[in-house]
Amino acid sequence: MNLLDKVREAGVIGAGGAGFPTHVKLETNADYILLNAAECEPLLRVDQQLMELNTDEILKGFEAAGRFVDAKKAIIGIKEKHKSVTSKLQERISALQLQDYIEIKKMPDFYPAGDEQVLVYELTSRIVPEGGIPIQVGCVVLNSETALNIYNASQGTSVTEKYITVTGDVPNPLTVKVLVGTPIIDVLKLSGIEKFDDYAVIDGGPMMGPILENLDGYVTKKHKGFVILKKDHHLIRKKSLNLDTATKVNKSACEQCRMCTDMCPRFLLGHSIEPHKMMRAINYAITDIEGQKSAQLCCQCNLCELFSCQAGLYPKLANLHYKEMLAKLGVRYKSSKTEFSTRAMREYRRLPSKRLIIRLGLNKFDKSAPLTNSELTAKTVAISTRQHVGAPAEPVVSVGDKVDAGQTIGKPPENSLGAYIHASIAGEIVKIEKDLIVIRGD
Ligand code: SF4
Ligand code: SF4
Structure with missing residues (x-):
């Protein structure tokens, strides 16, 4: 199986929040492959920590994707303020002998440095045509966590986990790795808040994220952060x-x-x-x-x-x-x-x-959110069939089936844009609803 097939079957999608199926981005030839490490949404802290912890895996996933699309150059776009991550990246690029291929470009700290089209211009001086996409100017853009997932896919591991920052007006801002399908409320409670009557939760970054209408949902591969604020905060009222x-x-x-x-x-x-x-x-x-x-x-x-x-x-x-x-x-x-x-x-x-x-009135909450080994273990997970751009995945399992962690439980319809989905725990399929496949753990 080539990299594209491995990425498709591992269900890799854009982990920065957009959820576009990554294998489609690899079905092309490009001049540049770009790593979007700008993390420009205020308060979110996933990408920098991941790059410091999983430097080699991210670099290898990024390089493999770049070589696959025949990109002549791979460029990492990172803000100049992230000095320690940049040094680590530089050191490992040399150690892995990738200095002739991967280059780091430092960007000023502005919003929205991570907007795909802004990033393309900052790193290559090319302008994506209005209404267009980066490949029209020879660029493929990947997020850092997506590059990690590409590396994992190359090693045969499907996407069943997600890194999420939980932050805002909370006692314990943190970043955690959680299983896809975990109840969101369990993740939110890791912030140190138990009752949410006086709070609203932004799904994603404070700039682009919408307010979560209810807290009863489940973690998907697209989630990146939850920003918890009091209901009377100016940003919540505005949104x-x-x-x-x-x-x-x-x-x-x-x-x-x-x-x-x-x-x-x-x-x-x-x-x-x-x-x-x-x-x-x-x-x-x-x-x-x-x-x-x-x-x-x-x-x-x-x-x-x-x-x-x-x-x-x-x-x-x-x-x-x-x-x-x-x-x-x-x-x-x-x-x-x-x-x-x-x-x-x-x-x-x-x-x-x-x-x-x-x-935005967020300066009080602009703190670190350390990547923490969460104690969270989900006994039951609910895997959404609609966690990506394109058609929902169609279940390939039935109620009563036993599944292993990482096993494929849904595939996109034939000839449709979409992504595979996988069991994030071993157990039994106990319910298949319109948009969810529920697994009870062993
Ligand atoms: S949201 Fe406003 S600032 Fe951003 S692209 Fe649209 S019009 Fe421009
Ligand atoms: S007042 Fe009108 S023109 Fe001026 S920034 Fe606001 S919306 Fe735009």
Whole structure:
């Protein structure tokens, strides 16, 4: 079996939160393979710790993927503030004699340095076309944990564990490795909080993560962090607003200062996105489908809503408003541009993470979250069939079957985008529901 088949059968997906099946990224030839080690979401602490602990495995997984896609160069993008991880990487690159292939590029500490298109520009000076993907400019991008999973897949190990930071307004911020399918509430309680009546939980980083609607779910391969905050925290109140209410608020007070546009990371890459125009369209009920198509270029980084707009408005949701409208009409943005260049002020408009964290009201919680050997053992796990981009996995087991840890329990439908799923514990299949396969441990 070649690397691509091993990665597919091990169920490797983008571990940074997107969940795109990794084997699809390997079905190509590229000029560069890039390791996204920026970890730009405030408070999350998975990638740096993993790279310090599993340096060789991550480097080997990254190299193997790079060689597989014929990349002539492999570049690790890491923030310059992560000095000890960078030295460790440098030392092991030399020890493994990979210095002719893998290079480290240090990036300033700004948000969103880990946005795939921003990263591609920072590391290669190439600009992904608007509405496009990195391979269009010869790049494949992998997250650090994904590279670790590629290495594990090459050794025959499937993805049954996930690294997660649990942090926020909690006594015991930490990062843990947990089994896929573990009840989320058990993971949250490791933070030292037992009762969650006064708390809300952000699923992912504080910038892009949504609020978890209920805490009864199960860990998937996509989870990266849980940020626990009091319900009256400004960020929770802001994120709790629904699209209809935000649209009403947006109609009231936009002063068309265009800060949302001028600081937008995708606008700064030369893309045609201009959220202030979506705000204007909402305010004046402008019906200009052609002009509103650019809303589809938004990557939902949330920088405009949570930092740029001094009036506290919702330009990202204005984009979303038009995205949804255009999706209903079946209208897609088609770029007429073939060449892109960054806006003149880009270098000075990259938002320092420290300023962002203060604006978010998270500076008190910007602490280490040490990787801890968790005591958590799940007696029953529930494995989602929808933990990746693409079609849900179809069960290949039946109720009553005995399974081993690591055994395949679901596969994507034939000729569909999707990912394999595996048992994370040995036991018996006790339930198969629409979206879940439940295993009771031996
Ligand atoms: S949404 Fe905010 S930042 Fe954007 S133009 Fe209106 S007031 Fe300015
Ligand atoms: S969320 Fe706002 S800042 Fe981010 S890409 Fe969309 S419009 Fe630009």
